[in-house]
Amino acid sequence: MHNRISLRAIQAFEAAARLSSFALAAEELFVTPSAISHQVKLLEEQFAVQLFHRVHRAVILTDAGRRYAEEVSAAFSRIERAAKELGQTKKSDILTVLSPPSFATQWLMPRLARFSSQHPSVDVHLNASYPPPADLLSQGVDIEIRHGVPRLQPAGTMTLAFPPETIVPLCAPSLAQGSHPILTPEDLSRHSLIHSEVCLVNWRDWLQQHRKVKLDLRRGLRFDRSFMAISAAVDGLGVCLESLLLAQRELETGRLVAPLGLDGQKVQAYTFNLLKSRAELPKVSSFQKWLFEELRQGTNEAAGPPRRGRKSFRV
Structure with a gap:
């Protein structure tokens, strides 16, 4: 079977199979009964399979026709459902x-x-x-x-x-301006560190840029997600080393500050x-x-x- 199947023929067959009548199918599709008969005959010739038994004025599906009708009916139902969903959506x-x-x-x-x-x-x-x-x-x-x-x-x-993103120490304002204010890099030694393990710059890298500072890198909270490290810093649990990009909302609302300024190591x-x-x-x-x-x-x-x-x- 190399010829393309006619959608008109399939539509005629589906209506005739569903209504068990060429006449009713013709009425539904606004054509003549002979047009329905012609389209069904085209399908039968194309498949070389009889789809209907003609019994007087009635038509009854053959076993092959019944199986084909079930598949065609399911396909038409999917098309109708898709059309309804498409009509209900407001997004393209x-x-x-x-x-x-x-x-x-x-x-x-x-x-x-x-x-x-x-x-x-x-x-x-x-x-x-x-x-x-x-x-x-x-x-x-x-x-x-x-x-x-x-x-x-x-x-x-x-x-x-x-x-490129800039990575700097960040903390809650209450921590930066508390009993042990953070005014210089050395002041970080009096605070807990928050380790963001996925950040491309860690505290060890930061210390390479501040060799005079001594920090205990063995201690502190550790997180495998930056958003958790930032959240912990907002809650005042310590000082995190994180991206200004990711912490932009917290910095804009004042929930975090950059106590040592906005200059820091840049990373891709x-x-x-x-x-x-x-x-x-x-x-x-x-x-x-x-x-x-x-x-x-x-x-x-x-x-x-x-x-x-x-x-x-x-x-």
Whole structure:
């Protein structure tokens, strides 16, 4: 069977099988009974299988016709259900974004409302899983935000680097301005350290830049997610060493301060990964443009002039 099956013939067959009548099928489809008979005959000739027994004025499905009718009826039901769902949706596209939990929680989620207001026809499905899948091509993901720079770029994908992030000590204002204020790097020795084990700059790296400071790196809380380390710092449990990007919301609201200033080691922490074949899709290109504009604005705000007064800064 090499010829394409006629949708008109299938529609005629489905109606006749459901109503057990060529005449009723013709009435439903606004054609003549002979037209229904003709379309059914075309199917029978194409398949070389009899679909109906003609008994006087009635038609009865053969066993082969009954099996075919069950499949066709199920297919028509799926089409009808899909049409109803399509009519009920208000969004044209669904954008699936895969992100590390900390970036999703700390940076992306608080800003998604802005993207949705600018692009009301796109629904974002955010999957904050870790570790990410090995193969972006087979996961049905439009965009993957990955922590760290991938060593190998899979065929068919493209990677865009985020702007460098600045890593500095952060703590609650009550800690920075408490009974043991933090005014110099040496003052950190009187406070508990919070270790963020996934941060690309750790306290040992920080000490390489401040060789005169002595800190006990064996002690302190340890977390394998940046958002937990930041949350612990907000709760006043110690001083964390974290990204200004991830802590931007807490710094803006005053729940965290940078007691030693906003200058720190810069790292390439995240990348934006997508399939080359999908890069020009409106939902993908608009999200890419929006995200990097948001990152640019955030970077400019973080690099702004510090406030005057004591050495405890907010972004």
